[in-house]
């Protein structure tokens with residue numbers, strides 16, 4: 537039977553995910569739910585007009601009851617950052633939104649995998665895991681999927697290679713403490729620094745600093761310029777959804793509650809992980825140098841401490 541995806545919160549991010557999913561054609565039906573039914577209705581109508589160019593997906597608006605039987609529900613409800621605001625500053629407001637939304641989704645779609653986009657996405661994934669009672673493997677935050685895409689884009693531009701031929705991951709928090717795993721990045725099958733040297737485009741300290749800021753500060757820059765980010769994450773959410781619904785076992789950097797990593801217990805954070813129909817089925821932590829391992833430890837500890845402060 538064709539897959540059914542729900543999206544709760546269809547502002548910029550939820551609607552961009554719906555649009556990307558409709559173009560990709562991975563679902564038979566996409567159901568849009570929002571606190572504003574008029575917005576959900578308008579987004580469904582607009583996105584459905586893109587469908588004839590790409591797929592046969594049915595795109596409809598509905599209330600929570602319309603999510604019954606969903607295989608996957610994407611959560612993008614809540615407030616977003618104002619210029620200069622951190623993701624973590626959104627926590628208390630979005631925790632209140634999840635207190636209402638997660639129970640409503642679970643009541644009608646108990647078998648759905650939850651895919652979280654709302655920021656701060658790692659802590660919101662931790663909250664969704666606890667509120668839902670689902671196993672962590674079935675409550676997946678988009679985490680650093682977007683940061684890894686930004687890393688691959690900038691490395692691809694530096695080397696004049698397709699970002700699809702760059703393999704590199706951002707680990708830890710989707711946020712200020714994230715860790716770019718330079719030491720394991722590759723172009724094709726060649727370690728990134730060796731590839732860069734072969735291609736006459738050495739990765740100097742200046743290049744590292746520029747790409748690091750390009751990734752870490754991307755959201756701040758884009759929000760300054762247009763108020764929010766949505767295309768990158770919309771495509772990232774659709775990519776994760778495709779991996780789940782087609783049981784791809786694709787390696788993607790996503791966030792789940794993790795029993796232990798680099799000595800830190802109980803942090804919800806991103807690592808490259810295998811993603812398929814059962815959710816996350818394996819972790820693939822790359823080899824890290826000492827600087828990267830220390831940075832990941834700090835990021836993980838910060839996330840574990842912050843999540844522990846959230847009382848539900």
Ligand SMILES: NC(=O)C1=CN([C@@H]2O[C@H](COP(=O)(O)OP(=O)(O)OC[C@H]3O[C@@H](n4cnc5c(N)ncnc54)[C@H](O)[C@@H]3O)[C@@H](O)[C@H]2O)C=CC1
Pocket residue numbers: 544545546547548549550569570571572575612613614615616617626630633636637652653654655656657678679682710764765766769
């Ligand atoms: N994980 C990531 O990489 C990214 C995450 N985000 C986050 O995604 C979230 C959404 O961002 P935008 O779409 O730009 O915001 P938006 O304001 O455009 O949309 C949010 C939507 O949530 C709805 N909503 C709020 N409370 C609700 C409730 N209780 N029940 C149902 N719907 C509710 C609103 O009506 C609105 O339509 C933010 O937290 C933002 O920071 C944004 C970009 C990237």
Ligand SMILES: CC(=O)C(=O)O
Pocket residue numbers: 617623655682754755765769
């Ligand atoms: C807003 C956000 O989290 C991002 O674009 O990375």
